[in-house]
Amino acid sequence: MSIPPAFLDELRMRVPVSDVVGPAVKLIRAGREMKACCPFHKEKTPSFYVNDEKAFYHCFGCGAHGDIITFLMEQAGQDFRGAVEQLAGMAGLPMPEESPEQRERAKAAQGLHDVAALAEAWFTRNLRSDAGASARAYIQDRGLSQETAARFGMGFAPDSRGALMNAIDAPMAKLVDAGLLVQPDDDRRDAYDRFRSRLIFPIHDTRNRTVGFGGRILGPGEPKYLNSPDGPLFDKGRLLYNLNRAAPAARKSGRLAVVEGYMDVIALAQAGFAEAVAPMGTAMTEDQMKLAWRAVPEPVLCFDGDAAGLRAAHRAAIRALPLLEPGKSLRFAVLPDGKDPDDLVRASGLKAFETLLAGAEPLIDYLWRSETEGVDLKTPERRAAVRQRLGEHASSIEDGSVQQLYRSEFKARFDAAFVQRGRGDDGRGRNRGGAAIPVWMRATAGATSDVKTTAQRTPFEREISAIIVGLLHFPQLADTCGEAIADLEIADPEIVRLRAAIFRAVAGNPALDKTSLHSDLERRGLGQLAETVTVSNRLDFSFTRSRTPGARAAEDLACVAGHLMALAHINDEEADLRARYDSLSQEEFERRSALTYEKLRIQDELRLLAHGRRLEAEEAATAAAEAGIDH
Structure with a gap:
């Protein structure tokens, strides 16, 4: 039933936002507003504000924003009608009359x-x-x-x-x-x-x-x-098993895993992973995707690596395309060696599953790989067929802005892979040794500038490449720091693919060493790419040195990844404050100043880490202490 807008407005007027939010978080009075630690992401300092006068909530940390209806849908997992019914009960209002068909079903x-x-x-x-x-x-x-x-x-x-x-x-x-x-x-x-x-x-x-x-x-x-x-x-196609338990946990952690069966969900929950649901033996339906998107913007599909699981993943990818919207997509994680999540957790522990989840492929990478990997593309006709299929995938996206970006991205990848770009390129986006040339290297080696989508440099491109070098030297860091590394935004699809391959290898064998990882990457056709990334690195982080103690490498890599994520959040928050400059409160002006100071502090720390000065200083202090010198 279509609920009249006037009725929704009446609910918003009668039910204060604090009455709905209060049971979920501890609200503290802050002038005309109330604040709390955000229920949608983990934080220690309150950045979540509730304004009863304006009837909305907003988090300056993660950007969550809405009214009483969206809060019940996004935090409590209610569907729209369920949220309205609950609020109508709180307001003492009878629900509007239903249609005859709806009354019959009820x-x-x-x-x-x-x-x-x-x-x-x-x-x-x-x-x-x-x-x-x-x-x-x-x-x-x-x-x-x-x-x-x-x-x-x-x-x-x-x-x-x-x-x-x-x-x-x-x-x-x-x-x-x-x-x-x-x-x-x-x-x-x-x-x-x-x-x-x-x-x-x-x-x-x-x-x-x-x-x-x-x-x-x-x-x-x-x-x-x-x-x-x-x-x-x-109605099996409109339900996800365990969503009632998983949705609140998923909204807090920002992750949701879609697995195949009941036992996978339950085994993961027992191991400590509460954010898993299952479509009960079927490929994901459109309605199930919409349910998952109410919990998180990018659910991860973790289907078995057998033929049936791969078919289910592909059907889900195709079904998702028409539904994509800005900020809403899917990621894909294929389980190693035909294991299901239950097997993986029992054999290797929860960390192996979380590492696999952190290395999940974005939908666009999954589609590109499914259309090009293992396909003979030596002739123009076969390449034309691939380009046509990629175009059909993009055309099925109903949202105009997302469709346009998919078209641009597919074109950029196709051109980078199959159209000659430079003298060191063999005409298919590969060097003379047969290895794929990263987009960022082609862009600095005489490539033309029309590959804009993937050739654009991200603000932290050099640091991210150094982190990949750290993983190549210390594969175990994919296990200990995987979640932080997976959250880093990477523009180059080849580097995204290399990161995912490292995560998959470590998920299959958490004890993997540097030599074994290189062999695994060679088998996947990524050995030359890994070598190129290593040779091209110009930053001297401790974790880019193969002789650095593992504990120090892990500490510094986690620190750098955390700094990069913090800078990305600061940039986003600064952009929001700039867009609302004329209406900023005194508290928000003070927040801008604090962000600038914090940004400079983090950048200084990164510079020290990136030039090895912190490590050198500690080594000098250790040597001085051993020599008995008061340093």
């Missing part, structure tokens, strides 16, 4: 949530009973604790055609509508329990209501996994 669903909740409780009791021994043994074999099973409401359906039907006091028609009973087409046959001899996973909507179930067969039988059927209560 009537059909009336009472079904209660029936589903009763079924969930019954399944849970069965798991604890003698009959649930086989299900408890399976849970234990999968490495899950009893506490984890209880947290996710896992249960057991006995091998009986009528046990649930006899246990729950509800009309048979409601049990059928809730997807708990199967009513044969032949009316002469009795209805029977849908879930039998299965481990049960309750499925909830974003309002924590039970809406359906998934069941894994225990012992022989097909299908291996069975879900509730679509009906008044359950």
Whole structure:
């Protein structure tokens, strides 16, 4: 139903923003406003402000901005209608009249949530009973604790055609509508329990209501996994398993992993990763993508590395294209050696999964690689076919600004790869040794200036290249500093690809050394690129020296990555303040001055680190101490 704008305005007038935000954060009075540590990102100093007079909230740290409706949608995970209904209750206003079709659907669903909740409780009791021994043994074999099973409401359906039907006091028609009973087409046959001899996973909507179930067969039988059927209560294509728990955590951390199955989600949660959801055995639908985007702007699809997982990832990429908007996209992480997240976490720990997540490919890199990697492009006709497919991908994007940028980026990459750019280039974006030439090197080696999108230099390009050199010298840093490195914005797609390859290699083997990493990159065709980046580095950070102790390299690399991220945030905040210069408050003017001071301080620290002076000073002090000199 389309809710009248006047009704929404009435809600905004009646319900103060602080009443909605207050239960989620601790608000402190600051003049006419209130402030708090932002609920959308981690911070120690409050930069999140609430203004009841103007009916909005704003975070000067991450840019989160909105009103009471957007807060419930983005922080509490509610859909639009659910948020409006909750606010209407707070305001004491009746909801506007629904259409006949909506009333019919609501009537059909009336009472079904209660029936589903009763079924969930019954399944849970069965798991604890003698009959649930086989299900408890399976849970234990999968490495899950009893506490984890209880947290996710896992249960057991006995091998009986009528046990649930006899246990729950509800009309048979409601049990059928809730997807708990199967009513044969032949009316002469009795209805029977849908879930039998299965481990049960309750499925909830974003309002924590039970809406359906998934069941894994225990012992022989097909299908291996069975879900509730679509009906008044359950719509598989419009739900993501565990989103009710994952969304609040994802909004705080800024990351959301989409994995394939229930057990992957639960195993990750037990390992300490709360921000995982699953589409319940199907490729991501458009509605599921929209749900994920309510939590974070760039969810990461972590599908298995087998043929089925790769097909699901590709279908999701194609489906996402028409929906792309500024700031909303997908990233892709392919699991190593055919493992699923459950396998990876059990074998290598949560850090291996987080490293894999940090190295996830942006959607545009995934599409470029899927169209060009392993494809014979020696003839003009084959290259023309690739260019046509890339053009079709860009054309499917409905947002004009995003479509234009995809077209420009694809053109720049195609030209850089296949059109002659300079004397050292063989005409396909490669040097005479066959290695891809990074865009930033082509731009400084006599390349023409029409490749604008990827040849543009980022403000911290030299520092980022040095960080990549650090990873090549100390692969373990991809494990210990992966999240910070993954957040760095890199313009050159070849360097993005090299970073992702390093992360994938380390995720598969966290103990990887420098020599083994180089061999892995050689197999991927990236050995020459890695060598070129290393030779071209002109900054003398401690982590660019192969003899630096690992602990010092890790400390300094994390420091540099943090400085670069801080400078990027400062630049963004300064741009926002400049755009609003005429309306800045005294506090915001003071903030501008503080940003300038902080920027200069960070830049000075980077200069010291980049010229090895900090390391040299400490080495000199150590040598002096050993010689007994008062330094």
